[in-house]
Structure formats: structure tokens, C-alpha cells
Amino acid sequence: MNILDDIQIKLEKHKSQYNYLVLLLSLKCFLINHYECHWYIFTNQLEDQEKLNENQKLSFYYFKDLNEKNIQSLHIKPIELLIMPKNKRLELLKIVESKIEDLTYDQIIIIDSYRTDPFQQDILFDYVINNSFFDNETKKIYSKRHEDGNKLIDFAKISSEYYESALNISRQNKIKDYWKNIWGISNNYNDHTIIENLILR
Amino acid sequence: MHAFLTFIRKNNQDIHMLGIKNPENIIELSKFNLKSGQPIIAVVIDKELLSLYILDSLGNIMQIYGKNDSLFDLNKIYDLSLVNLKKYNYIKTLLINSFSSLSIEESKYKLKDLEDLEDRIFCNILHLKIDLYKCKQLIIREINKSNLDNDLKTRLIYNIKKNKISNRKILRKKIDIDLQGYSINIDSLIQ
Numbered sequence: 001m002n003i004l005d006d007i008q009i010k011l012e013k014h015k016s017q018y019n020y021l022v023l024l025l026s027l028k029c030f031l032i033n034h035y036e037c038h039w040y041i042f043t044n045q046l047e048d049q050e051k052l053n054e055n056q057k058l059s060f061y062y063f064k065d066l067n068e069k070n071i072q073s074l075h076i077k078p079i080e081l082l083i084m085p086k087n088k089r090l091e092l093l094k095i096v097e098s099k100i101e102d103l104t105y106d107q108i109i110i111i112d113s114y115r116t117d118p119f120q121q122d123i124l125f126d127y128v129i130n131n132s133f134f135d136n137e138t139k140k141i142y143s144k145r146h147e148d149g150n151k152l153i154d155f156a157k158i159s160s161e162y163y164e165s166a167l168n169i170s171r172q173n174k175i176k177d178y179w180k181n182i183w184g185i186s187n188n189y190n191d192h193t194i195i196e197n198l199i200l201r
Numbered sequence: 202m203h204a205f206l207t208f209i210r211k212n213n214q215d216i217h218m219l220g221i222k223n224p225e226n227i228i229e230l231s232k233f234n235l236k237s238g239q240p241i242i243a244v245v246i247d248k249e250l251l252s253l254y255i256l257d258s259l260g261n262i263m264q265i266y267g268k269n270d271s272l273f274d275l276n277k278i279y280d281l282s283l284v285n286l287k288k289y290n291y292i293k294t295l296l297i298n299s300f301s302s303l304s305i306e307e308s309k310y311k312l313k314d315l316e317d318l319e320d321r322i323f324c325n326i327l328h329l330k331i332d333l334y335k336c337k338q339l340i341i342r343e344i345n346k347s348n349l350d351n352d353l354k355t356r357l358i359y360n361i362k363k364n365k366i367s368n369r370k371i372l373r374k375k376i377d378i379d380l381q382g383y384s385i386n387i388d389s390l391i392q
Contacts (some may be wrong), residue, residue: 079370085387086377136264156305163239164258166293167315169301171308178305 004092008073011099019070022056024096025069025111029063030081031093032195034113035071036064040124042108045134053138057187060116060180118179119172119195146185152179202246204272206376208289209239212324218243219328222282224250233265238289240282240324240376244271259341260330260377261284272383275306280389287372291333292326292373295340299360303353311349318347333372 012026014020021041029035038055040047071078081089100109114122125146128134156175158168182188206355208218216230216240217223225248227365230344235241235255242254242262252322264270272278308315322343326336344357366372378387 077225079368083370083374083377086379087381087387090379090381157309161234162255162257162263163236165236165316165319166296167300167308167312167319169258170297170303174299174301174305174308 003080004088004095007076007092008095012072021061021100023070023074024100024103025109026067027076027081028093028100029097029111030071030078031068031096031185032113033080034111034117034120035067035144036060037116038112040064040110040112041104042110042127043106044108044131048193049134050129051139052134057186059186060184061124113146114149116180116184117176118183119176120167122146122149129195141189145188148183149179158186202244202251202271202275204242204244204274204275204278204302205281206240206242206278206378208285208327209235209241210235210324210328211235211237221245222248222327226250229266237320238292238327240289240379241350242278244275249253256376258377260379262378262380272380273315273386275385276387278378279388280387282376283389285327286375287330287333288329288336290372290374291336291366292322292340295337295361295364295365296322298364299357300360302356302360307353311353313347318343318349321347322349337364349360 011024014023017023025036025039025041029037029039037060038046038058040051040055042051068078071081082090102137108127110124110127112124114124122142122145125142130143152175156171157174158171161168164172180193205218205221207221208219210219213230216227218227224243224245227250227252230253240256240257240364243250244252244261244267250266252264252271253328254264256262261295263270276376303311303315306352319351322340325343326339327340331339340361341358344354345363346353349357375389380387
């Protein structure tokens with residue numbers, strides 16, 4: 001059977017599951033090659049602040065495990081998605097995105113790929129900065145993250161060529177690993193008390 | 202008119218597309234900064250190269266040679282990359298992991314030498330009909346021949362030697378091509 005049909009059947013079987021949306025989001029993270037990044041389901045309301053506070057405290061390891069677990073619960077092996085030809089992956093991505101859209105007509109989905117990869121667009125920063133229901137402390141954190149990312153990329157001076165050599169990929173991976181140790185984990189997002197700040201900084 | 206997906210082999214100014222007899226106007230490609238091991242799509246008609254497309258790591262294609270977008274006039278791309286695909290994936294994975302033993306500063310400072318090394322490795326190994334396990338040996342030989350400092354050579358070679366592919370299936374990963382907007386398929390039946 002065609003792998004696309006096979007995955008679609010698997011998705012249909014899980015349609016009635018309470019966490020169907022979460023399963024789809026995990027699948028999308030794999031399809032866009034950001035399987036360890038955070039994702040948020042925002043409602044464009046005050047409660048978004050609370051959601052962000054809760055989620056940002058989690059390390060990227062948490063999401064890596066969660067996404068892998070979700071994929072496996074769909075009986076899909078991560079390697080299957082990884083080696084899937086581009087055209088099929090795009091086709092599947094379209095299907096998954098349309099299913100997500102059907103389930104989230106009044107919600108805003110943000111996949112925070114910037115948290116583990118500073119070469120990505122910082123969508124969460126744009127969302128936080130442009131919405132008044134996020135407090136100044138949060139805006140400060142995400143502005144700092146955005147600024148740090150830009151500085152790091154400037155420092156690395158990785159030339160952007162159309163074809164990425166192994167050397168370029170390796171250098172980018174190095175930057176990503178470094179970035180993950182700073183903004184991928186939860187330390188910089190936590191609210192520290194005055195005492196903690198004195199000790200930690 | 203036929204379209205082929207294959208890899209570039211470049212030795213100084215000599216350019217070749219693996220699996221394709223050199224078109225008469227192949228010299229036209231010397232003005233582009235192509236690298237050995239770089240996947241390309243070549244459209245050839247009557248011993249003439251009509252157009253050439255390069256691919257980025259996400260599979261997006263960009264035409265760098267030819268007046269018209271010939272892919273609109275075709276319905277099939279012959280995938281010649283399959284012949285060397287496992288070797289390509291293996292060499293690339295080994296090199297990515299090996300280069301990661303260098304610091305950001307080191308790789309910045311030795312950028313040209315490292316780029317040349319990678320180019321030579323793909324140029325001298327990718328087209329060979331050899332078993333995968335022999336690639337490591339040949340890569341090590343190329344590293345030893347390079348102009349790099351001994352310290353760097355030692356680290357690169359150590360990483361090549363200890364590297365193991367976590368999942369053999371990854372070696373079968375085909376070259377990504379985003380053909381959205383074209384009504385063209387990839388013919389992978391060529392062996």
C-alpha cells in the first residue's frame with residue numbers, strides 16, 4: 001500500500017481520540033523536520049499568557065519525547081517520515097495541515113521552531129510582541145531571545161549558499177547545539193525570584 | 202529532450218555530470234560555482250545541455266542555466282542519482298559528523314581548506330564502484346593528503362573512524378526535489 005494512504009488510514013482510526021489535534025501537531029513537527037520543538041495552541045485571549053508560561057518552562061527534550069511518543073501511538077516510525085520523498089512529504093503535510101485547520105478554526109497554532117534552531121523565523125516572537133495580553137516581562141524574554149539569535153548568526157558567519165555542503169550543515173548544527181543549550185532548555189524562561197537571580201546571575 | 206537527476210563531479214575546471222555523457226556545451230557550466238557531489242537536474246537535447254537546475258537542502262529547485270524552464274515541457278525526470286545515492290548519503294553523514302569535531306572558530310579559520318577537502322572527497326570517491334565500507338578508508342586517505350594541520354587531521358580521522366550510521370535506512374533517503382507547480386514525475390526505475 002502507498003505510504004500516504006497507509007498514514008491517512010492510521011489518522012482516520014485515531015480521529016475520535018481526545019488528543020487527535022496533538023497527534024496531528026506532532027506529525028506536522030516531524031514533517032517539517034522540527035520534531036523537538038515546542039508548539040502552542042493559542043486562543044488570542046488573556047489565557048495565552050498562562051499557556052505560554054506553562055509550556056516555555058519545559059525543555060525541548062520534553063517535546064522531543066512527546067512528539068516521538070505521539071508518532072509511535074499512530075503506529076508510524078519516525079524513520080519512515082525522515083526518508084519519505086519530498087513530494088510525498090509535502091502532500092502529507094498539506095493533508096495534516098488541512099486537518100489541523102478543521103480542528104482549530106478559532107485557535108492559533110504556533111510551532112516554535114526558533115527555540116531549537118536560530119536559522120528559522122521567530123514566529124512566537126512576532127506573536128508575543130504584537131499582542132497586548134502578554135506582559136512586559138514575557139516580551140522582554142522573547143526580545144532578548146530574538147536579539148541573541150541574530151547575534152549568534154552574525155558571529156557564525158555561515159554563508160548562505162543554495163547548495164549546503166556537509167561543512168556548512170555541520171557548522172549550522174554546531175550553532176544549533178549551542179543555541180539549544182541557551183534558549184532550548186527552560187532556564188532562561190523561568191521567573192526567578194530575587195534570591196535566585198542573585199545566585200544564578 | 203530528457204531530464205536527469207544526478208550529481209556534479211568537478212576536478213579543477215573539468216565538470217562532469219555522473220551518468221551522463223558530457224554535452225558539447227558543458228564548458229558553459231564552469232562559470233557557476235558548482236561543487237562535487239552537488240545534486241542537479243540537467244535537461245539535455247541532442248548532445249546539448251539545454252538547462253540546468255540546482256537544488257537546496259529542502260529540495261527547492263533553481264534554474265541557473267538555459268533560457269526556458271524546460272521542466273514544463275517534460276513529464277519525467279530520470280533519477281540517475283540512485284546509482285550513487287547510498288555512497289552520497291554515507292559520505293555526507295560521515296563528513297557532517299566529522300566536521301562537528303571542529304570548533305566554530307576553527308571551521309571559520311580553515312574554511313577554504315575544509316571546503317576543498319570536501320570537494321575532493323566527493324570528486325574522487327562518489328563515482329567509484331566500491332562497497333560502502335571502503336569509503337571510510339578513502340576519505341581518511343584524502344584527509345591525510347590535505348593541507349590541514351596535523352591536529353585537525355587527527356580529529357577528523359578519529360571521528361570518521363568511530364562514526365557509525367545509526368540507521369541503515371537513512372542511506373536510502375532520496376534527493377529531495379520539490380516539484381510543486383510542475384506536472385512532472387521522477388522515474389526511479391533506472392538501476
